[in-house]
Amino acid sequence: MTIAVPATPDMSYFRTIYGPITDEPFPLPAVDLNKVQPEYLRREVRNTTGERPGTIVVDTTNKFLYYTQPNGLAMRYGVGLGRAGFGWDGEATIPLKRTWPTWTPPDEMIDRDPALEKYRDGMPGGPRNPLGARALYLFQGGQDTLYRLHGTAEAYSIGRNVSSGCVRLLNHDIIDLYNRAPKGTRVIVRPAAIY
Numbered sequence: 001m002t003i004a005v006p007a008t009p010d011m012s013y014f015r016t017i018y019g020p021i022t023d024e025p026f027p028l029p030a031v032d033l034n035k036v037q038p039e040y041l042r043r044e045v046r047n048t049t050g051e052r053p054g055t056i057v058v059d060t061t062n063k064f065l066y067y068t069q070p071n072g073l074a075m076r077y078g079v080g081l082g083r084a085g086f087g088w089d090g091e092a093t094i095p096l097k098r099t100w101p102t103w104t105p106p107d108e109m110i111d112r113d114p115a116l117e118k119y120r121d122g123m124p125g126g127p128r129n130p131l132g133a134r135a136l137y138l139f140q141g142g143q144d145t146l147y148r149l150h151g152t153a154e155a156y157s158i159g160r161n162v163s164s165g166c167v168r169l170l171n172h173d174i175i176d177l178y179n180r181a182p183k184g185t186r187v188i189v190r191p192a193a194i195y
Helices: 011-017 107-112 114-119 171-180
Strands: 043-046 055-059 064-068 073-078 090-099 134-140 143-152 161-163 167-170 186-190
Touching: 064 171, 073 167, 073 171, 090 143, 107 114, 134 171, 143 171, 167 171
Parallel strands: 055 186, 143 167
Antiparallel strands: 043 073, 055 064, 064 073, 090 134, 090 186, 134 143
């Protein structure tokens, strides 16, 4: 179901697009909108990225992800990013997309947190999986960067630097982005501005 984006979204619009999703293998509850700053809620905006339609641009300074569209527009989503020392920037493409993906922590993560050893061969998709409802895999030159655009149920984390480097969106938002962005989509993760 596509819901038209009002020129000035109000909370009733957001309650609709972030309401319960019951037709998933693992139903998703409504997002607690009190845990997300309003500017990070999904909305259509002018495309100020300078990139052509069909491009994903991650603005790491302001914690936004843009999916550029025709007619000078972009869909903007709030994101959570990697904490200090775990960020990544550059250009990539998305050759793989997964619904309710398996999460396999890298060796370095297991070294930092030995409790993750039990997931060395992967944690099946589901509500407790750190990748959430969808994952878009970032590759450079045909090689997996190990970074993902993925979902999260941790609404409080949007707009913050809290992850191990990946770009996280609300589960409702990653489902929307997954449906918009085809395999092969170009992704630009811009480095944070230094002030």
